[in-house]
Amino acid sequence: xxxxxxxxxxxxxxxxxxxxxxxxxxxxxxxxxxxxxxxxxxxxxxxxxxxxxxxxxxxxxxxxxxxxxxxxxxxxxxxxxxxxxxxxxxxxxxxxxxxxxxxxxxxxxxxxxxxxxxxxxxxxxxxxxxxxxxxxxxxxxxxxxxxxxxxxxxxxxxxxxxxxxxxxxxxxxxxxxxxxxxxxxxxxxxxxxxxxxxxxxxxxxxx
Amino acid sequence: xxxxxxxxxxxxxxxxxxxxxxxxxxxxxxxxxxxxxxxxxxxxxxxxxxxxxxxxxxxxxxxxxxxxxxxxxxxxxxxxxxxxxxxxxxxxxxxxxxxxxxxxxxxxxxxxxxxxxxxxxxxxxxxxxxxxxxxxxxxxxxxxxxxxxxxxxxxxxxxxxxxxxxxxxxxxxxxxxxxxxxxxxxxxxxxxxxxxxxxxxxxxxxx
Numbered sequence: 001x002x003x004x005x006x007x008x009x010x011x012x013x014x015x016x017x018x019x020x021x022x023x024x025x026x027x028x029x030x031x032x033x034x035x036x037x038x039x040x041x042x043x044x045x046x047x048x049x050x051x052x053x054x055x056x057x058x059x060x061x062x063x064x065x066x067x068x069x070x071x072x073x074x075x076x077x078x079x080x081x082x083x084x085x086x087x088x089x090x091x092x093x094x095x096x097x098x099x100x101x102x103x104x105x106x107x108x109x110x111x112x113x114x115x116x117x118x119x120x121x122x123x124x125x126x127x128x129x130x131x132x133x134x135x136x137x138x139x140x141x142x143x144x145x146x147x148x149x150x151x152x153x154x155x156x157x158x159x160x161x162x163x164x165x166x167x168x169x170x171x172x173x174x175x176x177x178x179x180x181x182x183x184x185x186x187x188x189x190x191x192x193x194x195x196x197x198x199x200x201x202x203x204x205x206x207x
Numbered sequence: 208x209x210x211x212x213x214x215x216x217x218x219x220x221x222x223x224x225x226x227x228x229x230x231x232x233x234x235x236x237x238x239x240x241x242x243x244x245x246x247x248x249x250x251x252x253x254x255x256x257x258x259x260x261x262x263x264x265x266x267x268x269x270x271x272x273x274x275x276x277x278x279x280x281x282x283x284x285x286x287x288x289x290x291x292x293x294x295x296x297x298x299x300x301x302x303x304x305x306x307x308x309x310x311x312x313x314x315x316x317x318x319x320x321x322x323x324x325x326x327x328x329x330x331x332x333x334x335x336x337x338x339x340x341x342x343x344x345x346x347x348x349x350x351x352x353x354x355x356x357x358x359x360x361x362x363x364x365x366x367x368x369x370x371x372x373x374x375x376x377x378x379x380x381x382x383x384x385x386x387x388x389x390x391x392x393x394x395x396x397x398x399x400x401x402x403x404x405x406x407x408x409x410x411x412x413x414x
Contacts, residue, residue: 007281007302008274014261017254021239030300032228036258037265037274044262047224048255051243054221055251058244067215067244074214093237095214 063134065110065127067092075099075108082106084141088131088160090114090148098146106142109134114147114156123159131160135167143171175200270341272317272334274299282306282315289313291348295338295367297321297355305353313349316341321354321363330366338367342374350378382407 006012011033018029036044060066061073064086068074075081075095085106089095095108111126134140145160147153161171177195178187187195213219218240225236243251267273268280271293275281282288282302292313296302302315318333341347352367354360368378384402385394394402 007299008265008276010257010261010265010276011274014257017257020254022242023235023238028230031230033261034299035229036262039262041262044258047227048259050217050221050224051251051258052255054217054240055243055246055248058215058217067218069215069217092214092241 064108065112065130066095066108080105084139085144086131086134086140086142087144087146089146090153094146104144106144111147111156114150114152115159116152126156128160128163132163135164135169140167140169143169145171145173147174149174149176271315272319272337273302273315287312291346292351293338293341293347293349294351294353296353297360301353311351313351318354318363321357321359322366323359333363335367335370339370342371342376347374347376350376352378352380354381356381356383 006015014033014036015026015029018024018032019026021029024032036047057069059068059071059073061068061076062071063076064073066073066075070077082105086109087098087104087106088109088111089098090111090113092110095110098104098108109127109131111128111131113121113126115121115123115126135143143160143164145157147156157173164171175198176191177198178184178191184192213222221240221243222233222236225231225239226233228236231239243254264276266275266278266280268275268283269278270283271280273280273282277284289312293316294305294311294313295316295318296305297318297320299317302317305311305315316334316338318335318338320328320333322328322330322333342350350367350371352364354363364380371378382405383398384405385391385398391399
């Protein structure tokens with residue numbers, strides 16, 4: 001007797017493709033594919049097209065490596081943004097997170113990762129050289145390092161700091177401390193220690 | 208100032224499309240899309256193609272309504288399967304689950320759902336008439352009802368039973384009882400009660 005798990009080769013192929021996505025197992029993949037099968041043909045075409053055009057027509061901004069529909073992204077191309085301040089982030093999700101705060105009006109630089117020997121990611125895998133070139137060429141005055149508060153983030157911060165130490169720049173790091181809404185007794189010791197060490201003068205908060 | 212959450216319209220479109228899938232929110236959609244962006248162009252094309260061809264080229268088997276690459280599915284077209292036994296299931300995932308047990312060698316009938324007034328699904332939304340036609344035309348001798356052990360499943364079972372009561376058929380239901388591996392003390396009362404009521408003669412198990 002011949003038992004095939006899938007009665008359709010096309011179905012199996014689509015499930016295999018979906019199951020390649022991160023965090024999607026074969027059961028979820030099958031659920032998604034069967035959902036698509038129930039949709040109108042035009043809607044499914046729209047879905048497939050959006051994926052194809054995404055991969056073929058999208059650019060990585062030549063200046064900041066952000067994702068863009070053009071060679072230069074809308075943030076770099078915006079003349080109202082402060083052209084001498086760069087916020088260094090790991091990936092484009094961080095750009096979106098910082099943009100959502102509406103507290104930053106400079107430019108970005110997307111590293112494309114952080115230095116992580118465990119994952120085999122070294123400085124040459126990141127857009128480090130391009131950052132140095134920008135600092136040289138664009139008259140940058142301030143660099144804000146906005147990487148994760150992890151060991152890898154700190155390593156990367158230090159690496160960038162050393163690379164840029166010879167330039168006339170103000171280099172700062174995101175403030176570390178007690179998160180808004182957190183209760184002190186549940187804050188970990190290291191964070192609490194750092195927040196005492198780097199306490200903010202009261203006048204600064206209300207200026 | 209103009210803050211766009213997405214710096215790319217193409218990216219936003221793809222995220223919107225992914226977020227339409229069941230159980231996929233906008234954050235997960237973004238993660239999936241950014242994953243696809245890191246893949247090779249050919250691989251992404253394969254993914255998009257598998258979705259498009261799936262929707263355009265797949266058939267629903269004319270006999271059992273299973274998903275198939277041809278007009279008649281591989282199970283219905285297989286002459287070694289018992290042609291007089293039909294197992295009635297809710298959807299094609301159930302076909303796959305029963306096939307995986309390797310305990311059934313008859314044909315299937317995929318209802319496409321179960322009667323559920325809460326969701327506005329009545330008998331006419333299912334392939335009920337086509338089941339009756341098959342029983343009339345194909346000389347079916349046995350019907351196995353393999354629907355969910357829920358109120359909706361029971362309602363549907365009863366409905367089918369009444370529809371087919373006039374034909375010379377043996378109609379059975381999946382056995383309900385304590386699942387293999389379950390401990391008695393954690394089995395719910397109704398299941399345990401049913402398993403005592405429909406206890407299996409010892410000889411039957413080892414015959």
